[in-house]
Amino acid sequence: MTAGFDKVCMVGLGYIGLPTAVIFALRGIKVVGLDIDPVTVETINRGETHIVEPGLDDAVRRTVEAGSLRATTVPEPADAFLIAVPTPFLAGDDGLVPDLSFIESAAHSIAPVLKPGDLVILESTSPVGATERMAGWLAEDRPDLTFPQAHGEASDIRIAHCPERILPGHALSELVSNDRVIGGMTEACADRAAKLYRLAVEGACIETDCRTAELAKLAENSFRDVNIAFANELSLICDKLGVNVWELVQLANRHPRVNILQPGPGVGGHCIAVDPWFIVSEAPEDARLIRAAREINDAKPDWVIAKARKAADEHVAKTGALPRITCFGLAFKANIDDLRESPALEIATRLAEAYPGQVDIVEPFIEELPPVLATRARLARPSEAVNESDIIVLLVDHDDFKAMPVPQAARLIDTRGVWAGHSS
Template sequence: MSVSFKTISIIGLGYIGLPTAAVFASRKVKVVGVDINQHAVDTINQGKIHIVEPDLDKLVHAAVTEGYLRATTKPETADAYLIAVPTPFKTSVNDLHEPDLSYIEAASKSIAPVLKKGDLVVLESTSPVGATEKMSEWLAQARPDLTFPQTHGEDSDIRIAHCPERVLPGKVLVELIQNDRIIGGITPKCSEVAADIYKIFLQGKCVLTNARTAEMCKLTENSFRDVNIAFANELSIICDSLGIDVWELIRLANRHPRVNILQPGPGVGGHCIAVDPWFIVSAAPEKTKLIRAAREINDAKPEWVIEKVKLAIADYLMGHPEKTVRDVRIACLGLAFKPDIDDLRESPSAAIALKIASQHSGTTIAVEPNIQMLPEKWNTRLELKSLHEALAHADILVLLVDHKEFKSMPAELLSGKHYVDTKGVLTVQI
């Protein structure tokens, strides 16, 4: 471990920042976590966590108890600062989703007053190409008494780099340690210094490049997955129109030694795959026909699912002429953007459930075993219930996420139910 990193500050204590802080602290390095969310700060300082991630609670509790991790709302002096804040969209204009760098800008300006010569600043937030350079410019404007790599190269007082996370929710602690990291400095020395900090805990390799290539690498990885998911989603729509079981079709096609079709679903969600391709499209709108088409296919899938739900309602009422639409009870199984996590960010499943609740005059139930309550900001007619309650009372099941609880549902409780299955779970069981 490099002796220069006695204290590390993590700016943003969400799904990436908090696990990163905990992993550093587990290596007996002093970590100061910073977040504007007072509830998150208070929770962490109690040795608890405000998100769901396997084994993270134990790691945070140990780090706080042993005095290696502390959270605060204002940055303090450290030797390295890792920025892990959101990069959402601005308001879409002409169907272009322009990235919003205001969180990165705010984080940069918040640490600027405590920077000192020799410090390292790493941008971990998934960012459009050029964001790391922009961050360095914001820091330079705030601290004209220090020198930065865009003007002083290898002789700069402050080192700047980009190192995007490459982890899977539900396996963050394992993948943080085991996965290779792409590290792109504004100068080669910046890359080397940034690599030193990750070597504190990293078992994978530190692969060095420049900042722009590192930024584009993360966007490329997620765009690759998005294009392949779009193929599966489009295939599911085609198969539905032709009366073909898409799940069986994919199983058969994947027996070819050079074919590996992904599984379709209700869309694409999360803070990466549903977002990152638009950063590339925004940067080169005339040159990104395939990437944009894939995004549009995946973004349109939730509406297709909702239309299937409307057809299921009509089919149910044909068999129950004594009932009206108001009598039909719908249960949406799953709200998270992927199985067995609590993360609702950019979730197509949540969007589908919310829209069904807003349009359906009857009862709409949501089942999400990984959360205790619905977000207050939703303020909808959607009711959060247990799986047992949903199976007992719902007339139509809409399977949106293949949580482990849904894969093990007793077959007898599913008998006679109408359903829309976006993940091939009920198709197998009923």
């Protein structure tokens, strides 16, 4: 049973869109993926993937071969449209502000193929009010149809917001098992969207209004950002006071009501590093703690770079030669290939700019360096990097790195605690 959803269109086939398309296709629903990149479309239609996610390769191959998943660059009619496109930020007068241009473009692209009874769901993490703005763009393009903002429960088109809640590396399982917050522009919109998600989601589908659903996702990620900022600020204090932060966190967490997170080189990814600014942009005078946490986490790469440059200066003073520096990891978190908003990438890039030709990169989840590093650094194997390095900066706690013996010869700057007790 497809609850009236014989065909679903997934708009955007990236880290969220493609796994989401797959979980519906695995249940026999016809899914067409819409993306502006022809290479992405061609790759998927061959039954292959363009992103690294455990289990996704096999799932795409099986659903494409079964005829339940295909991709296109040309919008076509469907019963439901799920939009999962980027929502980056731009510099504004009072911090960073969200860029909704990708959502607007997606709305304009599907508007011509909408028909009465269709459902449009915005999955992109968005500032409060974005779903209503999307509905406005659709209404502008299709004055022949009615929308919830003007016709309420009697509208031709149902519109809702349902933010994803997944951990990269576990996307396929979490898309099915996690609870979903489904915010409709009306109760009928929420109910219709919940019927769609229940076809593939085993977690609870909790209905609310679209503004609450939008803010729920932002609040979740801001909560995590604030807690990470506490750990990162603590690491700076420990460094100044000569205390091992990893041991300190371990000891403090023995308190039954304390759970300090692990510090790192900053915060990356397209959620935690971005979403808090959406709240700040809407309530700049009230979001003081949220802004402070963002500023602390955004500044952590500067601290790591200062540590590396100090080590480099000491090496030059001792040997008269520039050091060979190796950065272990570029991804924003362990065991994935995602470099979006990665503090590791920022640190590696700035070190390569400061020491051109002297920086090696070890990143097991990529096959070539991103353009920003390609002409300034070298992609190296772990063994050769360890043997040739004067300074090693560990930026990502990949399992591959945890399995390595602690490098002995090089000066170690460990931002993840993988070699805790051995770094300097």
